[in-house]
Amino acid sequence: MALLQISEPGQSPEPHRHRPAVGIDLGTTNSLVAAVRNGIAVVLNDHDGHALLPSIVRYLRDGGVAVGREAEAEQARDPRNTIVSVKRFMGRGLKDVTHAENSPYDFLDSPGMVQIRTVAGVKSPVEISAEILKVLRARAEESLVGKAGGELAGAVITVPAYFDDAQRQATKDAGKLAGLNVLRLLNEPTAAAIAYGLDNAAEGIYAVYDLGGGTFDISILKLSKGVFEVMATNGDVERARLAPLSAEDTRVLLTQSRAAKEFLTAHTEARVLATLASGETVDVSVTQKEFQEMTRPLVAKTLGPTRKALRDARLEWSEVRGVVMVGGATRMPHVQRMVAELFGQAPLNNLDPDKVVALGAAIQANVLAGNKASGDDWLLLDVIPLSLGIETMGGLAERVIPRNSTIPVARAQEFTTYKDGQTAMSIHVVQGERELVSDCRSLARFELRGIPPMVAGAARIRVTFQVDADGLLSVSACEATTGVEAAIAVKPSYGLTDEQITQMLRDSFDHAKDDVHVRALREQRVEGERMLEATEAALREDADLLSKEESAALRAELDALRKTLACTDHRTIKSGIERVNRASEAFAGRRMDRSIKRALAGRKVESL
Amino acid sequence: MNLNQNHFELFGLPARFAVDAAALEARYHDLQREVHPDRFAAAPEIERRASMQLATRVNEAYQILKSPLRRAVYILRLRGVDPEFETNTAMPPQFLIEQMSWRERIEEGSEDPEALVRLRGGLREESAKIYEKLRGQLDEGGDDEAASGTTRMLMFYEKLDGEIDDKLAELET
Numbered sequence: 001m002a003l004l005q006i007s008e009p010g011q012s013p014e015p016h017r018h019r020p021a022v023g024i025d026l027g028t029t030n031s032l033v034a035a036v037r038n039g040i041a042v043v044l045n046d047h048d049g050h051a052l053l054p055s056i057v058r059y060l061r062d063g064g065v066a067v068g069r070e071a072e073a074e075q076a077r078d079p080r081n082t083i084v085s086v087k088r089f090m091g092r093g094l095k096d097v098t099h100a101e102n103s104p105y106d107f108l109d110s111p112g113m114v115q116i117r118t119v120a121g122v123k124s125p126v127e128i129s130a131e132i133l134k135v136l137r138a139r140a141e142e143s144l145v146g147k148a149g150g151e152l153a154g155a156v157i158t159v160p161a162y163f164d165d166a167q168r169q170a171t172k173d174a175g176k177l178a179g180l181n182v183l184r185l186l187n188e189p190t191a192a193a194i195a196y197g198l199d200n201a202a203e204g205i206y207a208v209y210d211l212g213g214g215t216f217d218i219s220i221l222k223l224s225k226g227v228f229e230v231m232a233t234n235g236d237v238e239r240a241r242l243a244p245l246s247a248e249d250t251r252v253l254l255t256q257s258r259a260a261k262e263f264l265t266a267h268t269e270a271r272v273l274a275t276l277a278s279g280e281t282v283d284v285s286v287t288q289k290e291f292q293e294m295t296r297p298l299v300a301k302t303l304g305p306t307r308k309a310l311r312d313a314r315l316e317w318s319e320v321r322g323v324v325m326v327g328g329a330t331r332m333p334h335v336q337r338m339v340a341e342l343f344g345q346a347p348l349n350n351l352d353p354d355k356v357v358a359l360g361a362a363i364q365a366n367v368l369a370g371n372k373a374s375g376d377d378w379l380l381l382d383v384i385p386l387s388l389g390i391e392t393m394g395g396l397a398e399r400v401i402p403r404n405s406t407i408p409v410a411r412a413q414e415f416t417t418y419k420d421g422q423t424a425m426s427i428h429v430v431q432g433e434r435e436l437v438s439d440c441r442s443l444a445r446f447e448l449r450g451i452p453p454m455v456a457g458a459a460r461i462r463v464t465f466q467v468d469a470d471g472l473l474s475v476s477a478c479e480a481t482t483g484v485e486a487a488i489a490v491k492p493s494y495g496l497t498d499e500q501i502t503q504m505l506r507d508s509f510d511h512a513k514d515d516v517h518v519r520a521l522r523e524q525r526v527e528g529e530r531m532l533e534a535t536e537a538a539l540r541e542d543a544d545l546l547s548k549e550e551s552a553a554l555r556a557e558l559d560a561l562r563k564t565l566a567c568t569d570h571r572t573i574k575s576g577i578e579r580v581n582r583a584s585e586a587f588a589g590r591r592m593d594r595s596i597k598r599a600l601a602g603r604k605v606e607s608l
Numbered sequence: 609m610n611l612n613q614n615h616f617e618l619f620g621l622p623a624r625f626a627v628d629a630a631a632l633e634a635r636y637h638d639l640q641r642e643v644h645p646d647r648f649a650a651a652p653e654i655e656r657r658a659s660m661q662l663a664t665r666v667n668e669a670y671q672i673l674k675s676p677l678r679r680a681v682y683i684l685r686l687r688g689v690d691p692e693f694e695t696n697t698a699m700p701p702q703f704l705i706e707q708m709s710w711r712e713r714i715e716e717g718s719e720d721p722e723a724l725v726r727l728r729g730g731l732r733e734e735s736a737k738i739y740e741k742l743r744g745q746l747d748e749g750g751d752d753e754a755a756s757g758t759t760r761m762l763m764f765y766e767k768l769d770g771e772i773d774d775k776l777a778e779l780e781t
Contacts, residue, residue, distance in 0.1 A: 019650075153650075183649050227637045304780040311773055370650035379641050405671075408645060408664045468660055469645040531652045581654040588655045592662055595642035596618075599635075 019153030020144040021183065021369035023191070023361025024136055026129060026157055026171065028087040028212055029328070031055045032355060033136040034362035035144055036371070041195065041359040044143045052354065053139075057131045058082040059120035067135045079104035081118045086132075089114050089125040090174075091166030113170065126174045133157075133178035151526070154181035156365035158357050160215040161187035162235030162385045164431050165443050165473050172470065179519065183368040185470040188212070189219035190230055190382050191360030192326040196351055197223050198363065198378065204321035205231075207309075209339055209347065210357075211302065211329040218306045220313040220320070226378040232312035232404045233385050234305035299335055306342065312404050323347040328354055381406050384471050390463060391428035391437045393418065400465050403433065407471055412464040414480075421453040425461055429475050448477045517570070524573040528565050531577050532558060535584055538591060545590040557583040614686060615669035625683060625739075625746040627673060636670045676739050677766050680759045683746055691756045703761060710768055718775050728772045735765045 022044075025032045030052040034043045043051045050069070058071035059081045066074070075082040083105065094100060094109035106117040115124045141152060157175050159168055168185055175182040189208035196202065202223050210217040217235040221228055310317065323339055325347045330336065339347045351359075364380070388401040390413070401411045417425065425448045432440030451459050460480045467473050535558060543551060561576035616623040619635045641647070643662040648655050672678045684691050699707075710731070717723030738761060745755035 184646070224633075225637070227640075307780055308777055311776065364646075368646060368649035377641075379637065379644060380646060381640060381644075406667045408660050409667055410664045466660075466664070469663075530650060534651050534655070577652070581652060584652070585654055588652075588658050591655075592643060592658055596639060596662075599638040599642045 018371055019369040020140075020151075021153045021362075021365035021371070022136075022140045022144070022155045023186075023358050023363070023365045024133065024155050024157045024175075024180075025188070025191075025358035025361060026087065026132065026159075026174075027055055027357075028085045028215065029055060030354065031132050031136060032358040033140050034355070034358040035140060036362050036366035037144075041362045041366075043355050043358055044139055046139055053132065053135060055087065055132055056082060056084050057086065057128050059118040059123065061119050063120055065120070065131050067131050080106060081120070083116060083118075083123075083128050086125050086128040089116075090129065091164070091168070091170035092125075113166075126170050126177060129171070129174035130177035133174055133180060137178055137180055151522070152180070153369040153526075154183035154365065156184045156186050156191075156361040156368065157182060158186050158188045158191050158361050160210075160212070160235060161189050161217040161219050161233040162215065164386055164441050165388075165471070166441065168471055172472070181523070183365055185472075186361050186364055187217075187219065187230070187233065187382055187385075187471075188357045189217050189233065189324075189326060190221070190228065190380065191358075191364065192324055192351075192356045193219065193221050193223070193228055193360070194363055194378075194380065195356045195360035196324045196348070197221075197228060199351070202322065205313075205315060205319050206322050206324060207306075207320050207343065208324045208326055209302070209306070209330065210235075210326035211299075211335060212327040216302050216305065218302070218309045220309050220315065227381065228378065229381045230383045230404075230406075231315070232309045233383060234309040234312070235385065236301060236305055299332075299338055303342070317343055320345075324351070324356075325349055326353050326356055382469075382471070383407060384409070384467055386431045386441075387433055388429070388431050388443075388465055388467070388473060389440070390415070391430060395437045396435060397430050397432070397437050397440050400463070401467065405467075407467050408469050410464060410466040412462050415461045415463060416457045417451065417454065417459045417461075418456055420456050422456070422459070423451045423453055424449045425451060425477075427463060427475070427477055429465075429473070443473065444475065446475075446477075448479070451479045452482045454481075520570040521568060521573075524570040524577070525565055528561055528573050528577055531580055532562060535580060538584075538587070542587075542591050542594060545594065546587055550586070554580075554583045554587065615673055615682065618666070618669050619673060621673070623683060623686060625676075625680060626743050627679065629674075632670070632673055636666065639666045676735075676742070677759065677762050680742050680746065680755065680762065684752060684756060684759065687752055689752045689756060691759045699757075699760065699764075703764075707764055707768075714768065714772060714775065719779070721776055721779055724772050724776055724779075728769060731765055731769055731772070735762065735769075738762045738765065 020035065022033050022035045023041075025034075032043055032051055032053065034041055036042075045051050046053070046068075053068045054072045056068060056071040056075060058066040058074055058078060060066065071082055075084060089097060090113075092114055093112070094107055094114045097103070097107070097114060100107055108115040108117055108122055110124075113124055113126070115122050116128070137152065137155075140155075145151060155175060157171055157180075159171050163171070172182050172185055189210045192208050192210065193206060196208075197206070203225075204223060206221050206223060208217070208219045208221065210219075215235065217233065219233040220231045222231055223229075310320075320343055323343050323345065325336070325339070330339075330347075330353050336347060336349075367378075383404045383406050384401065385403060387399050387403045389397040389399045392398045392415070398413070400413045401409055415425070427446055427448060428437065428442065429444040430437055430440040431443050434440050448461060451461070458481065461477060462480050463475065463477045465473060465475055535554070539546075539551070539554070546554065557576075557580045561573075561580050564573045564576040567573065614623070619632065619639070621627065621632065621635065640663060643659055643666060645656065645659045645663055648659040651659070672682050681691055710727075713727055714724070717727060738758060742755060742758050742762070745751045745758060
């Protein structure tokens with residue numbers, strides 16, 4: 001018989017209730033989901049015991065969707081509707097897609113992001129990725145909550161460190177579209193470093209060499225006393241692709257080649273045997289040596305980014321204590337050899353390169369969801385991979401936030417008008433390292449209007465960039481000299497508005513069983529409960545920071561919020577949450593102050 | 609957080625050019641452990657927002673205190689002195705000749721990564737001498753006028769350092 005638990009008076013009834021959270025590695029070739037169970041990060045398998053879900057989505061004529069192995073099995077027969085490696089299209093326009101003409105898909109160039117015409121209608125990469133995430137979400141819910149449709153506290157989704165803002169925004173949107181509460185976007189090499197570092201109690205400078213199905217990332221981290229500080233990151237998103245062939249044939253050959261490639265890791269020769277649509281047979285043998293020759297340029301391309309990252313971190317090769325290998329491609333023996341040569345030491349292979357990213361993400365998700373255990377007192381300090389700037393006269397990019405800045409980061413820069421009486425200014429936000437705007441990625445354009453007419457050069461337009469802990473940017477601008485402030489906050493143009501996401505959720509196939517309002521209500525209830533719990537805990541800890549009146553006012557709002565939780569209109573709960581937010585503003589500020597004082601207090605004597 | 613606190617006060621360190629790098633980093637980690645958004649991911653919106661602002665502020669302060677050039681400029685501004693990077697271009701002739709000679713050597717070596725790395729090593733040695741000079745001027749002599757001039761020199765060196773990095777990056781592409 002189970003014992004009934006009774007909580008201590010004055011304590012939250014479930015102070016250590018476990019909130020199931022997952023880490024998701026949304027990969028180019030395969031995707032995985034992992035979670036922390038009984039203090040240990042594990043990858044969650046499907047019913048057949050497979051950990052890897054092929055990142056393949058097939059749209060069917062009847063409106064159905066097949067994901068993973070099922071879709072993979074039909075890809076040669078139905079290449080146009082079977083989307084493989086959708087990650088390469090996330091946040092990308094048609095012109096960014098290399099060798100689009102070799103691709104079996106019917107692309108549609110649309111503003112912001114390329115779309116694909118399928119038998120089930122036009123699909124955006126965000127929607128396609130969401131299908132993969134939905135499958136992983138259901139797997140996690142079944143495994144952690146006991147049933148599909150159960151409540152996950154949230155998910156951490158990994159992205160290549162070198163993903164730009166548009167690609168990150170698209171990934172986060174896909175998570176939302178799949179009904180996940182995205183706790184954080186985490187850089188893949190950083191996730192690997194967490195899994196490796198915590199597992200091995202590593203200290204010192206480490207490099208993470210991540211060669212995946214479509215991307216290369218290198219990150220240099222400093223691990224010291226539980227702090228994971230990313231010093232620099234670099235990479236290469238666009239890698240070489242194959243030459244033109246028909247849709248079906250390309251698919252057949254790609255599938256066969258992939259098998260051969262994997263075979264060559266352990267064997268000296270592999271045979272590719274395939275029958276093309278024309279009846280022609282392709283029968284070629286590839287030796288390990290030939291394969292190495294073919295892939296040499298790809299591997300050589302990882303050298304430049306690696307050197308750059310070390311230089312940005314102001315380090316020498318000899319200062320790197322270990323090299324963690326991530327991604328299936330690092331299994332290739334010659335990649336191992338090259339990395340060993342480069343760093344003058346054998347790379348670290350004691351973690352499964354396919355799983356280490358998902359495991360690291362799961363550990364992070366567990367902590368972010370509030371399931372902190374005693375060994376979880378670690379901290380992650382990550383960076384943005386690419387510089388952010390603004391277009392100035394002559395099509396030049398003016399850097400506002402340099403690459404490898406630790407996030408969150410904000411920077412303001414002043415610009416001025418160039419014509420007398422100018423009352424509006426067009427602001428173009430770009431990302432990249434090149435001097436010309438045309439060589440950088442365009443993230444957003446917006447206009448600041450209502451500038452009071454002044455002589456050229458007199459206006460002071462202050463543009464502020466804020467990058468949050470997900471590496472996502474928001475920009476605002478205002479004119480400062482006259483005291484007249486016009487400000488606008490923008491979301492990058494590749495991003496979807498919340499309304500668009502709601503609409504897509506509404507349009508999605510499972511909307512009947514997963515009503516938007518039910519979801520909204522559930523979300524607000526969870527948020528409201530979280531708010532009550534957190535604020536009450538704060539009041540127990542720091543009640544002395546509030547006057548009697550302040551404390552009474554805050555408690556009254558908390559009681560009001562508690563009452564709204566039972567109602568069925570999510571907007572009522574939301575407004576209750578907002579009222580508590582307002583009532584606790586000063587309290588939150590004072591608590592922060594106290595934390596900072598506490599952080600410094602223990603240190604003064606020893607270092608002065 | 610008291611917004612009137614300067615970066616040194618925020619880190620609980622004396623406003624001096626000489627900084628104990630290990631102590632600075634330890635303070636930085638202590639502060640981020642308290643305010644970083646990852647610590648507030650499950651907290652109410654208001655705390656999440658406050659945490660992002662504070663963590664942003666701590667990052668900004670750390671970047672300034674960590675960089676000798678930015679730290680020197682910051683100390684001078686705290687003392688009400690503007691190092692006048694934009695307007696004051698008058699540098700000692702001897703220094704300008706040295707700068708030209710550095711620039712020529714970088715140009716000559718622009719095809720040779722090893723030569724560039726050697727030059728950068730030399731530059732960093734020069735920078736280290738300037739740090740020492742600044743320590744004297746800012747922490748001991750209190751000669752802010754002279755320190756402004758020295759800071760401007762340091763700016764030239766950092767610029768050359770950046771140019772060498774750019775050249776090395778070009779050679780790799």
